[in-house]
Amino acid sequence: MTSNxxxxxxIGVAILLFLAYSSIFVVSARQQAIVLRxxxxxxxxxxxxxxxxxxxxxxxxxxxxxxxxxxxRFDLDNIRVQVRGGAFYEVDAFVVYQITDARRFRQTVxxxxxxxxxxxxxxxxxxxxxxxxxxxxSAALSDERSSMMQEVRADLQNAAESLGLVVRDVRIRRTxxxxxxxxxxYQRMRAERLAEAELIRARGxxxxxxxxAIADRQVVEIVSEAQRDSEIMRGEGDAERNRIFAEAFTRxxxxxxxxxxxxxxxxxxSDKNTTMVLxxxxxxxxxxxxxxxxxxxxxxxxxxAPSN
Numbered sequence: 001m002t003s004n005x006x007x008x009x010x011i012g013v014a015i016l017l018f019l020a021y022s023s024i025f026v027v028s029a030r031q032q033a034i035v036l037r038x039x040x041x042x043x044x045x046x047x048x049x050x051x052x053x054x055x056x057x058x059x060x061x062x063x064x065x066x067x068x069x070x071x072x073r074f075d076l077d078n079i080r081v082q083v084r085g086g087a088f089y090e091v092d093a094f095v096v097y098q099i100t101d102a103r104r105f106r107q108t109v110x111x112x113x114x115x116x117x118x119x120x121x122x123x124x125x126x127x128x129x130x131x132x133x134x135x136x137x138s139a140a141l142s143d144e145r146s147s148m149m150q151e152v153r154a155d156l157q158n159a160a161e162s163l164g165l166v167v168r169d170v171r172i173r174r175t176x177x178x179x180x181x182x183x184x185x186y187q188r189m190r191a192e193r194l195a196e197a198e199l200i201r202a203r204g205x206x207x208x209x210x211x212x213a214i215a216d217r218q219v220v221e222i223v224s225e226a227q228r229d230s231e232i233m234r235g236e237g238d239a240e241r242n243r244i245f246a247e248a249f250t251r252x253x254x255x256x257x258x259x260x261x262x263x264x265x266x267x268x269x270s271d272k273n274t275t276m277v278l279x280x281x282x283x284x285x286x287x288x289x290x291x292x293x294x295x296x297x298x299x300x301x302x303x304x305a306p307s308n
Contacts, residue, residue, distance in 0.1 A: 022055035025064045032067040032102045034111065044102050065111050067102045071168055074117045076124050081132040089137060091128055092174040095120060095156065097165045104164030116163050120156060124170075127155035137175070145172065 026049075027033045033045040035053055042062065045051050046069065054062035075094040082088050097120070099105050109115040131151050139148065153170040160167045249256040 023052050026050050030070045032069045034065045034106050036063045067099055071096050071098050081129050083132050083137045090176050093172045096169040097167050100166045101164035108163050123159040127152045
């Protein structure tokens with residue numbers, strides 16, 4: 001009898017262990033659990049711990065669906081938005097959200113994260129287009145960027161709550177010109193820089209011409225003043241020379257005539273190519289004939305001019 005009861009006991013223990021295992025489920029700190037009975041929500045467990053349910057999940061009696069209970073994130077890349085003024089830009093953004101109402105999350109999207117994120121992506125795309133369409137591109141690069149993200153978050157909040165979610169944060173990671181707009185912007189900026197360079201160059205040429213004109217006028221004035229001063233000094237020198245000659249002539253007229261004759265000889269005979277045709281009795285050479293004191297020469301005899 002004992003040997004016959006042993007297999008039955010083992011089977012009974014195995015069944016009890018199986019029923020106990022099928023009746024226990026564990027919820028971690030990063031999870032929520034939805035207990036489903038015949039497809040309907042029976043209970044929602046949001047605190048971590050060990051819980052019990054009816055066994056035989058394969059008969060759809062009680063089944064547990066685990067839902068994330070932590071901050072989740074999804075990205076939305078390369079969104080083409082149009083800003084005020086008509087220019088197009090590419091925007092990358094991401095959303096941080098958390099499932100706060102597991103029951104509603106199960107009822108709306110059957111607890112499927114992909115379905116929930118697909119709905120939020122559609123709403124995020126529309127919110128980004130609206131927020132950017134009300135502003136210029138420079139707003140995304142200024143202090144207004146934070147307020148833009150707050151507006152996008154507010155637009156998402158109602159849609160998220162309808163799914164049992166709460167949007168924790170919305171961030172814009174990148175705002176870039178599209179390739180076409182980037183090329184147009186580059187050409188426009190290049191044209192602006194060239195125009196600015198031409199303007200600076202024109203102003204520089206104008207300033208250079210003005211300074212050259214001032215310098216030329218100053219040169220003319222300085223040269224004129226120098227020529228005037230030189231003429232005055234030359235006139236004063238000539239007057240002084242004539243005064244000295246006149247004084248010397250009045251002191252010794254004979255010596256003065258002798259001096260002038262010597263100067264005339266030097267001027268006439270210094271050039272080897274000069275030919276002079278004169279009479280031997282010419283007054284020009286009278287000092288070559290006379291000896292003794294030069295004062296014996298006739299004081300009134302003029303010095304002959306050289307002829308070529």
